[in-house]
Amino acid sequence: MKKFLFALMALSFASLNYAQLPYVESFETDGLGSRYTADADVYADANDYFHRTDGTGGMEANINNGYSGQEGSYFWSGEDHDASGVGGGGNPSLCITISNIDVSSNTGGNFEIGALFAANQISNAYDAGTADGISLSYSVNGGAYQTALLFSYYTPNGGLSEYLALDDNKDGTVSLAEGSSTILTRNLERYTTTFSAPGATTINIQICAYSNASSEEWAVDAIEISSVLPVELINFDALAIDDGIRLDWATASETNNDFFSIERSIDGRAFKEIAQVQGRGTSYTQGDYQFIDEAPPLSATLYYRLRQFDFDGQYHFSPITVIDQPLNRNELSIIPNPATEQVMLQLGERPQQALAVKIYDAYGTLVQQLQLDKSNIQYLDVSHLMAGNYVIHLSDGVQHWVQQLVMIKM
Numbered sequence: 001m002k003k004f005l006f007a008l009m010a011l012s013f014a015s016l017n018y019a020q021l022p023y024v025e026s027f028e029t030d031g032l033g034s035r036y037t038a039d040a041d042v043y044a045d046a047n048d049y050f051h052r053t054d055g056t057g058g059m060e061a062n063i064n065n066g067y068s069g070q071e072g073s074y075f076w077s078g079e080d081h082d083a084s085g086v087g088g089g090g091n092p093s094l095c096i097t098i099s100n101i102d103v104s105s106n107t108g109g110n111f112e113i114g115a116l117f118a119a120n121q122i123s124n125a126y127d128a129g130t131a132d133g134i135s136l137s138y139s140v141n142g143g144a145y146q147t148a149l150l151f152s153y154y155t156p157n158g159g160l161s162e163y164l165a166l167d168d169n170k171d172g173t174v175s176l177a178e179g180s181s182t183i184l185t186r187n188l189e190r191y192t193t194t195f196s197a198p199g200a201t202t203i204n205i206q207i208c209a210y211s212n213a214s215s216e217e218w219a220v221d222a223i224e225i226s227s228v229l230p231v232e233l234i235n236f237d238a239l240a241i242d243d244g245i246r247l248d249w250a251t252a253s254e255t256n257n258d259f260f261s262i263e264r265s266i267d268g269r270a271f272k273e274i275a276q277v278q279g280r281g282t283s284y285t286q287g288d289y290q291f292i293d294e295a296p297p298l299s300a301t302l303y304y305r306l307r308q309f310d311f312d313g314q315y316h317f318s319p320i321t322v323i324d325q326p327l328n329r330n331e332l333s334i335i336p337n338p339a340t341e342q343v344m345l346q347l348g349e350r351p352q353q354a355l356a357v358k359i360y361d362a363y364g365t366l367v368q369q370l371q372l373d374k375s376n377i378q379y380l381d382v383s384h385l386m387a388g389n390y391v392i393h394l395s396d397g398v399q400h401w402v403q404q405l406v407m408i409k410m
Helices: none
Strands: 023-025 050-053 075-079 093-102 110-119 133-140 145-154 163-166 189-196 202-210 217-227 231-241 244-265 272-283 287-293 301-310 315-317 321-324 332-335 342-347 355-361 366-372 377-381 388-395 400-407
Touching: 023 093, 093 217, 110 133, 110 145, 110 202, 133 217, 145 189, 189 244, 202 217, 231 301, 231 321, 272 287, 272 301, 332 388, 332 400, 342 388
Parallel strands: none
Antiparallel strands: 023 217, 050 075, 075 217, 093 202, 110 189, 110 217, 133 145, 133 202, 145 163, 231 244, 244 272, 244 287, 244 301, 301 315, 301 321, 332 342, 342 377, 355 366, 355 388, 388 400
16 A cells, blocks of 8 residues: 655754743744744745745745635745755655654643644646655654654545545545545644653654645644643533432543543542543543442542543543532431441331342442342341441332441450
C-alpha cells in the first residue's frame, strides 16, 4: 500500500524553549529569530510559493485568493514546491518545524495537537499516484516523528474531482468513507488529535506539504498543542435509593483510561476505595457509568470521588460529590447491639417475600450473604465476625432495610 513520504528539505524555526502549554503558533509576528526571512512574507524569494501571507493577493500572486477562517491576519501557505521560487531543485516537499516546545507542565502526559488546515478544492490539480498532501507530525524529547494528522489525495468520482481530505488510516489514499465529510476547502478549519506521552518535557511539531504542480495549494494556521485530561467528565452525581447510594457519571471522551476507583469518605478528608469500574481505554463517544454503594456507613453526610487511572498507573481525581442520606429509610432493630454471638433482627413490618441478607464490613466488602424466611423477627448467628463495625442489608425484593452492627469480643 502506498505510503505518504516527505523529503527532508525543511524550513526550521528557531530552536527556542517556547512558553509552556498551551502553545500556539498563529504566524502573527516575525520576532522569533530565524523563523522568517528578512522579508517576513516570502521564503527564498518573491515568487511566493511558500510563505507567510495575509491572503489578500498582493505579493502572493501565485496563491489563489479567497482563503478565509484564519486566526488573526496571517497564515502560512504554499504551492508547487519543486519550482525554483522556493529555492528547490525539483524537490516537491517542504516542512515547517517548530522545535523545543516546553511541555514539562503537563505531568499527566496527555496532549491534544492540531491546526487550521485548508487547500484549493477548485482547480482539480492534485494527482493520483503522487504524495500530494499535508501532514502534521510531532516528536517527543527529540525522538522519532509520529504522524498525528494526514491529508491525502481524494477523488469521490473517478478523478473528475480531485481534493485533499483527512486520511484517517494514514495510508496515503482516502476512501469514500474517510473523505466524504473531511474535504479541505479554502476555508481554514481546525483538525485535532490526542496522544499520550508520559515523561515528555519537550515536543517538536512539523508541518510538511508535498506539492509538485501549479495550483496544488495548501494553507495552515494556529498550530496548537495543549494539555488534555485523560477523561472529559460530563457529570458525577450521587442519589439515595432503597438499595443504597447510586453513583452516576458520564464521560464525553476518554484517553488511555484503564479504570475508575470509587472512593468514599464520611468527613470529606479521609477517602477509602470501595470499588473499581473498568474504563473504556480511548473513546471519543459518550460513556455512561453507574455503581450502587449497597453498604454506605450510617453517616448523615457522605462524600464520593473518582480516582481515574491511566494504563501507565498515573491517576487524576474527579470533583467530590456530596450527599445527605436518609438514615431511617426503613425500621430495622438489631438486638443486642453491640453484639458478641447472636442477634435478633426485628422489622417494623412483615416482609412480602423471603429475606436476602448481606453483611458488609466497614470498608464496604461483602463478608456474608444468606437467605431467611419472611418473618419480621429473625435470629442471626454472627459469632464468626471479628470485632468491628458492619452494615446489615435486608431485602425482600420490594422493601429494603439497612442498619449498623457493632461486634465486640469478650
